Amino acid sequence: MANPISQRLARHPEAGAFVGFIAVFLFFAALTPDTFLSGRSAASVLTSQAIPGIVALGVALLMISGEFDLSVGSILGVASLVFLELATHEVSPLAAASAGVAAGCFMGLINGLLLVWTRIPSFIITLGTLLVFRAICLTAISGGRIVRWSDVSRTDPVVLVPGLVTLALCIAVAVVLLWTARDLGRYRPQNRFTLGLSRLGAGGCLLAAVAVLGWSLGADIFEPWVIDLFGVLNGRIDIGAAAGNFRMSIIWWLVLAALFHLLLTRTRFGNAVFATGGHGEAARAQGVDVDRTRVISFVICGGLAALAGVLQVCRLKSVDPLRGEGLELEVIAAVVIGGTLLKGGYGSIIGAVVGTALTGMLRTGLVLSGVPSNAFRGAIGALVIIAVIINTLVRRQR
Amino acid sequence: MNPALKNDSPAPLVQLQDIDVGFGHIRALEGACLELHAGEVVALLGDNGAGKSTLIKVLTGLVRPQAGDIRVNGESLTLASPSQARKQGIEAVYQDLALVPLMSIARNFFLGRELTRSVGPVRLLDEEEMDRQASRALVQIGIQVRDTSEPVEGLSGGERQSIAIGRAVHFGSKVLILDEPTSALSIGETEKVLQYVEAARARGLGVILITHNLDHVYKVSDRLVILSQGKTIANLPVEQIEHEEAARLIMSGAGRKTPSERE
Ligand SMILES: Nc1ncnc2c1ncn2[C@@H]1O[C@H](COP(=O)(O)OP(=O)(O)O)[C@@H](O)[C@H]1O
Numbered sequence: 001m002a003n004p005i006s007q008r009l010a011r012h013p014e015a016g017a018f019v020g021f022i023a024v025f026l027f028f029a030a031l032t033p034d035t036f037l038s039g040r041s042a043a044s045v046l047t048s049q050a051i052p053g054i055v056a057l058g059v060a061l062l063m064i065s066g067e068f069d070l071s072v073g074s075i076l077g078v079a080s081l082v083f084l085e086l087a088t089h090e091v092s093p094l095a096a097a098s099a100g101v102a103a104g105c106f107m108g109l110i111n112g113l114l115l116v117w118t119r120i121p122s123f124i125i126t127l128g129t130l131l132v133f134r135a136i137c138l139t140a141i142s143g144g145r146i147v148r149w150s151d152v153s154r155t156d157p158v159v160l161v162p163g164l165v166t167l168a169l170c171i172a173v174a175v176v177l178l179w180t181a182r183d184l185g186r187y188r189p190q191n192r193f194t195l196g197l198s199r200l201g202a203g204g205c206l207l208a209a210v211a212v213l214g215w216s217l218g219a220d221i222f223e224p225w226v227i228d229l230f231g232v233l234n235g236r237i238d239i240g241a242a243a244g245n246f247r248m249s250i251i252w253w254l255v256l257a258a259l260f261h262l263l264l265t266r267t268r269f270g271n272a273v274f275a276t277g278g279h280g281e282a283a284r285a286q287g288v289d290v291d292r293t294r295v296i297s298f299v300i301c302g303g304l305a306a307l308a309g310v311l312q313v314c315r316l317k318s319v320d321p322l323r324g325e326g327l328e329l330e331v332i333a334a335v336v337i338g339g340t341l342l343k344g345g346y347g348s349i350i351g352a353v354v355g356t357a358l359t360g361m362l363r364t365g366l367v368l369s370g371v372p373s374n375a376f377r378g379a380i381g382a383l384v385i386i387a388v389i390i391n392t393l394v395r396r397q398r
Numbered sequence: 399m400n401p402a403l404k405n406d407s408p409a410p411l412v413q414l415q416d417i418d419v420g421f422g423h424i425r426a427l428e429g430a431c432l433e434l435h436a437g438e439v440v441a442l443l444g445d446n447g448a449g450k451s452t453l454i455k456v457l458t459g460l461v462r463p464q465a466g467d468i469r470v471n472g473e474s475l476t477l478a479s480p481s482q483a484r485k486q487g488i489e490a491v492y493q494d495l496a497l498v499p500l501m502s503i504a505r506n507f508f509l510g511r512e513l514t515r516s517v518g519p520v521r522l523l524d525e526e527e528m529d530r531q532a533s534r535a536l537v538q539i540g541i542q543v544r545d546t547s548e549p550v551e552g553l554s555g556g557e558r559q560s561i562a563i564g565r566a567v568h569f570g571s572k573v574l575i576l577d578e579p580t581s582a583l584s585i586g587e588t589e590k591v592l593q594y595v596e597a598a599r600a601r602g603l604g605v606i607l608i609t610h611n612l613d614h615v616y617k618v619s620d621r622l623v624i625l626s627q628g629k630t631i632a633n634l635p636v637e638q639i640e641h642e643e644a645a646r647l648i649m650s651g652a653g654r655k656t657p658s659e660r661e
């Protein structure tokens with residue numbers, strides 16, 4: 001029998017990635033302390049990883065359900081294209097962004113339906129759709145053309161929300177927050193930690209509700225609320241000039257990670273995802289609708305890849321036909337490094353976040369220590385193999 | 399109880415008639431029949447590959463038959479999915495589909511019917527309640543587990559089997575199906591399973607027991623049904639057939655149909 005600490009570690013798929021993260025961090029901190037240990041390099045890691053990080057959330061969920069999606073890079077490309085094409089053709093930017101995400105969900109739906117209708121392994125299906133979806137980009141923007149926002153406007157698009165709508169939205173959000181705070185406050189679990197956490201959550205919701213209401217009362221209801229869409233989705237966060245290039249996409253990445261962590265570990269759907277990937281037939285025998293779970297997981301994966309594409313467009317403000325190419329392997333590597341089992345049934349969203357951050361840190365660290373940037377791919381490859389070995393060893397502990 | 403009387407009652411709990419199932423060009427069932435009454439234990443017997451597991455999967459909605467009639471409480475149904483069968487109070491312990499190894503005992507116990515609590519607009523799993531109820535239910539049935547939040551992976555085959563049986567016994571309200579439940583169990587555990595079967599019958603459930611052990615059959619069942627190559631070749635009260643003859647029928651496959659045909 002192993003000792004309790006290593007056993008407890010073994011119950012957390014992301015444990016190995018955490019250890020690896022700290023090890024790699026310490027390594028580069030010792031090697032190039034001046035450049036690596038700076039806000040600038042932290043910002044560069046997080047900003048560059050937020051986009052693949054959001055894609056990795058969906059890929060992790062899907063991999064836990066026992067399936068693969070090789071087409072995420074192409075989905076990201078098509079969604080970026082849909083968003084920017086519509087936005088540059090006088091569609092309201094919010095509607096264009098929604099259409100981009102919807103397109104991603106639809107492509108995920110196609111992947112999922114092909115899987116449950118044909119029973120061909122998803123590896124093969126999405127290898128096919130990877131090429132098909134890429135062809136959409138390549139034919140829609142042919143001849144080396146690049147779609148640019150700057151071709152239609154010098155200024156970033158704004159979304160105008162009428163004052164009354166803003167007020168209604170604020171009240172709705174506040175009601176939901178108060179409702180959540182009430183339920184969390186009433187929860188009386190035996191476990192001290194869970195109890196503390198729900199009390200904390202209740203307090204947080206209460207504060208947030210007060211803040212939202214206060215803000216809406218302070219606003220003039222006859223003035224529209226002006227949202228700088230590119231800025232909100234992926235603008236720079238100003239925290240002092242020296243701090244480096246922190247962007248909004250980091251916030252969205254972490255918020256989405258928290259939401260999907262909850263979805264996966266604390267809801268019936270999440271339980272169905274684990275069961276479907278762990279032993280699909282046994283899950284089906286217990287009344288779990290495994291095919292529905294698979295299709296929904298594909299839709300989520302496509303939707304997240306598309307959302308990542310939309311966020312990326314908000315920063316780059318252009319789309320080229322090869323946008324997102326090669327992303328799938330980088331993301332799958334990050335998810336596997338994060339402790340998710342390739343065959344499904346085991347893994348975590350937190351692991352996917354740590355894995356993505358780890359690969360980004362490795363890249364930045366190598367660049368800063370003067371290693372040719374092309375060596376980065378080899379380093380990632382080695383890391384995947386080491387990570388799988390470590391994760392397998394850790395899992396044996398239990 | 400007199401089985402002959404029960405066979406006269408108008409609506410059996412479950413009635414499977416002329417069930418055909420094929421997998422590709424394999425004919426797993428060809429006109430198989432099975433009847434089960436409340437408060438009755440039916441032993442479903444037959445050689446390996448006779449179609450026993452397939453027949454009970456038809457009853458639990460896991461396998462869609464190509465032909466045949468399924469009646470529950472006299473009402474004709476198409477069981478399109480396992481959740482439909484579960485809503486009818488039919489629970490099974492499968493030979494090959496017991497638990498999800500990487501999930502905890504409690505999560506396996508409540509798989510497909512997780513307990514939730516509402517938090518604002520969403521429903522979250524009530525893990526603590528599931529842990530509590532699962533360990534209480536298992537202890538009540540006499541199954542000791544250390545910690546229901548532990549993954550199933552680390553348990554022995556017998557422990558897993560016990561948990562799967564405990565789950566079916568706990569949730570089964572009308573029909574309890576056990577497909578070779580004692581194959582991984584010790585003598586003591588096997589005794590316990592036979593006791594669950596008798597307790598379920600006493601509570602008025604219908605029980606289908608698939609086993610290769612004829613001693614168990616004669617100990618607990620009221621009637622036996624023998625399948626051979628996808629066909630029902632015998633359906634008799636245990637009193638009407640000797641141990642040796644039953645064994646011969648199971649092995650030879652050549653046999654009599656029903657008591658009425660025999661007379
Ligand atoms: N999912 C399946 N796919 C193909 N053949 C199957 C499947 N399930 C059962 N069979 C075949 O159907 C026949 C009956 O199997 P089964 O019902 O498991 O028999 P038993 O439980 O009586 O041993 C066997 O020939 C078996 O190989």
Ligand SMILES: [Mg+2]
Pocket residue numbers: 450451452493577
């Ligand atoms: Mg069988």
